[in-house]
Amino acid sequence: xxxxxxxxxxPGPAKNPVVSxxxxxxxxxxxxxxxxxxxxxxxxxxxxxxxxxxxLIWRGAGGLSIAVFTQTTRPPGSNGGLLNAIVGTLIQxxxxxxxxxxxxxxxxxxxxxxxxxxxxxxxxxxVSDVLLSAPSILIGLFIYQICVEPxxxxxxxxxxxxxxxxxxxxxxxxxxxxxxLIAPSLREAAVALGAPKWxxxxxVCYRAAKxxxxxxxxxxxxxxxxxxxxxxxxxxxxxxWSISLARPMASLPVTIYQYAGxxxxxxxxxxxxxxxxxxxxxxxxxxxxxxxxxxxRTS
Amino acid sequence: xxxxxxxxxxxxxxxxxxxxxxxxxxxxxRSSGAFVLVLLGSLILSLFxxxxxAFRHFGLGFVFSTxxxxxxxxxxxxxxxxxxxxxSVLALMLAVPLAFGIAFYLTELAPExxxxxxxxxxxxxxxxxxxxxxxxxxxxIVPIMSQYIQPFVIDRLDGIPVLQDxxxxxxxxxxxxxxxxxxxxxxxxxxxxxxxxxFDTVPAVFKESAYGLGCTTWEVMRSIVLPYxxxxxxxxxxxxxxxxxxxxxxxxxVIGNTDRISSSLFGPGNTIASIVAxxxxxxxxxxxxxxxxxxxxxxxxxxxxxxxxxxxxLLKPRLxxx
Numbered sequence: 001x002x003x004x005x006x007x008x009x010x011p012g013p014a015k016n017p018v019v020s021x022x023x024x025x026x027x028x029x030x031x032x033x034x035x036x037x038x039x040x041x042x043x044x045x046x047x048x049x050x051x052x053x054x055x056l057i058w059r060g061a062g063g064l065s066i067a068v069f070t071q072t073t074r075p076p077g078s079n080g081g082l083l084n085a086i087v088g089t090l091i092q093x094x095x096x097x098x099x100x101x102x103x104x105x106x107x108x109x110x111x112x113x114x115x116x117x118x119x120x121x122x123x124x125x126x127v128s129d130v131l132l133s134a135p136s137i138l139i140g141l142f143i144y145q146i147c148v149e150p151x152x153x154x155x156x157x158x159x160x161x162x163x164x165x166x167x168x169x170x171x172x173x174x175x176x177x178x179x180x181l182i183a184p185s186l187r188e189a190a191v192a193l194g195a196p197k198w199x200x201x202x203x204v205c206y207r208a209a210k211x212x213x214x215x216x217x218x219x220x221x222x223x224x225x226x227x228x229x230x231x232x233x234x235x236x237x238x239x240x241w242s243i244s245l246a247r248p249m250a251s252l253p254v255t256i257y258q259y260a261g262x263x264x265x266x267x268x269x270x271x272x273x274x275x276x277x278x279x280x281x282x283x284x285x286x287x288x289x290x291x292x293x294x295x296x297r298t299s
Numbered sequence: 300x301x302x303x304x305x306x307x308x309x310x311x312x313x314x315x316x317x318x319x320x321x322x323x324x325x326x327x328x329r330s331s332g333a334f335v336l337v338l339l340g341s342l343i344l345s346l347f348x349x350x351x352x353a354f355r356h357f358g359l360g361f362v363f364s365t366x367x368x369x370x371x372x373x374x375x376x377x378x379x380x381x382x383x384x385x386x387s388v389l390a391l392m393l394a395v396p397l398a399f400g401i402a403f404y405l406t407e408l409a410p411e412x413x414x415x416x417x418x419x420x421x422x423x424x425x426x427x428x429x430x431x432x433x434x435x436x437x438x439x440i441v442p443i444m445s446q447y448i449q450p451f452v453i454d455r456l457d458g459i460p461v462l463q464d465x466x467x468x469x470x471x472x473x474x475x476x477x478x479x480x481x482x483x484x485x486x487x488x489x490x491x492x493x494x495x496x497x498f499d500t501v502p503a504v505f506k507e508s509a510y511g512l513g514c515t516t517w518e519v520m521r522s523i524v525l526p527y528x529x530x531x532x533x534x535x536x537x538x539x540x541x542x543x544x545x546x547x548x549x550x551x552x553v554i555g556n557t558d559r560i561s562s563s564l565f566g567p568g569n570t571i572a573s574i575v576a577x578x579x580x581x582x583x584x585x586x587x588x589x590x591x592x593x594x595x596x597x598x599x600x601x602x603x604x605x606x607x608x609x610x611x612x613l614l615k616p617r618l619x620x621x
Contacts, residue, residue, distance in 0.1 A: 130607050202324075226428025227428070
């Protein structure tokens, strides 16, 4: 659609100066109205974020104490903490990232360096994008089907696998984007020195794209740390202390889910503390990722 | 450029000793690519196979049946499919105008120094975990809905033929409309960020020529930017729809959970994702109920797959889907 064809739709110059001035006023009034509405929309957006953060601080900060970090979850009324949930989230997020990152990195490498625009690469890219936006609850059901039911029980490792599936497409996307940004002259210089392709990729391209790849991993960590739905069917949650990957494992989001819906005031309070912790963690990781990328994406 | 390097005959023979490393690395990359295909394939297959007993038992009627009776072991998908679609569509109706306003502000109106902080705040809204939206919705939005908005609307619309039914029922605060509002808040950042990136792809010359003709900002947006980016804007909206369809935790908190279709938007309902999350703990392995839940998951996957595929096709010429 070219500019010349569309501008003909605009009101043309009126012959009568009075009419044309009135028309101009009307156009500018409409413009001001819409600009004001846009400013209001943006303010609403920012107020929503502020409302969520303030609610979390207001409800959660009061419940913060040493016990939250040193005690495990306990029956209502006995001053429990969230230790097992925090540790469970750290373990599952960590292992999920460790499993998903290498796969995602290799897939991104394949797309940027090997497949490029071949039919196979396009298929992989499409599927990876579908996985990126696929409902996470379905990933939970999938891991339940292949990993929980056949092996006879919920387990921490199943939770890790579900999270790893979510990590892969995020890392794929950023890795491919970043590898494609690298100047061809850099690769040519390495090839001219006699380096084989894999050394060019590992020693030159990965290094040049490091910031971007790290950003992708951080974004993936931020995303899976707060995931609840896939863990409901895989690691299930555990109110007792357990760091065994073969048994059900607690996690902050699932504990929040269980506690927030309960009828006990101290559990609801702990749910808010957990919500505050997870949100601060996720947003801090996110901001860190953006800072890491800032030097790169100057456009 | 890459092909030129790979095909360069002068490089290959002299470094034959490295071919092993190259072959291994290439194999690793290619098999990782294939692995992603297998992953999605097995995801679809596992949901389908898991749902097969339900599909077999109820036939095609499963999709259109509104029954959900665990006692009689009769299950149907219609109520949750209806809930999924209505909440997502309502959410889009609320989110699209707001997201458009934000994108318009960020690309054309905001002063340069404000663009980054405001843009980042909107993007951070997308990073907040969905369970937090659920709690926020349940403890903040639900009371507002039940104390102010719902009684006011029910009172005002009383006696108006169609509207009074659409907004009828006791003001519990939870329900389809509340779920849609939470979903709208959750998808606004996705749609706004995509729209902003798409608007930024319009060549400055086009806009400048329109401004030169004396167009106002809104006229430039309506007559230059929107026609130029129409397909991608729809693609961004579809991306938001894809997110809304599969959202689980936030909806589960506020939708009210019932197994029948309510004619009122204030009435309770459920979505595929919320019924799966809630009923799963009471569904023993191998039961018909679990199979029905997996069949629901399969239906949800098919719906989201179609929406995401359309979104990608529309966005592809302009942007990478992010």
